Structures are given as C-alpha cells and as structure tokens.
Amino acid sequence: MVANEACKEPWRYSAAGISIALRVTPRGGRDGIDGIEQLSDGRSVLKVRVRAIADGGEANKAVLVLLAKSLGVPKAGVKLLSGATSRLKQIAVDGDPTRLGEALRQLVSGQAKD
Structure with a gap:
C-alpha cells in the first residue's frame, strides 16, 4: 500500500x-x-555511509556533498539541521519537495534491487 509506505519514509515535506x-x-x-532502516523506537532513517572519518566535521561534509550530488541540488542547498x-x-x-521526494524514492528503490 502506498499510504503505508509513506509512513516509513524518513523525510518530511515543507514549502522550501x-x-x-x-x-x-x-x-x-x-x-x-x-x-x-527502522530504529528500535519506531522512527525511520535513511542509511548513509561515507568514506570520510568522523573528525573535524569531515564525515558531515561528505554526507552533505553525497546528498547534493544524489539529489541533483547545489551543495549550498543541503544543510545540517541537527x-x-x-x-x-x-x-x-x-x-521542489515533490521532485526531491521522488528522487529519494528512486534512490532507495534502486538500492533495494542491488
């Protein structure tokens, strides 16, 4: 069911x-x-891996670059909130939230086939 799938998506839409x-x-x-991945508390998260080490913000930078590249948006359009x-x-x-959501669904479904 599509409605059930939407509950599992680890992203939320906003105007921006x-x-x-x-x-x-x-x-x-x-x-x-x-x-x-579903966490033990029931929340869903997008699993991301990077080569960079978690030192001096290197892994965070790598994550932002990876997401910008994967979603086809400028690096300046991807920000760490918390x-x-x-x-x-x-x-x-x-x-565009609709386009970004669709791009994420394609990325995730593409991973499922591997």
Missing part, C-alpha cells in the same frame, strides 16, 4: 524542500545511500 532523518556510518568504505556529533542527523534540502 524536505528534511531527512539520517543514520550515518563514517569510514563506511564507500560513499553511498543504503536504503531505509546531529553534528551524532550518527543520527537531520538534514534540510532546499528545492
């Missing part, structure tokens, strides 16, 4: 774009999006 709940794995061996020193982060992406 979307905000995404992430779980980041620094030093993950590669830069990539690994799909959606979780600078945590694996769990909130990211804001500026742009």
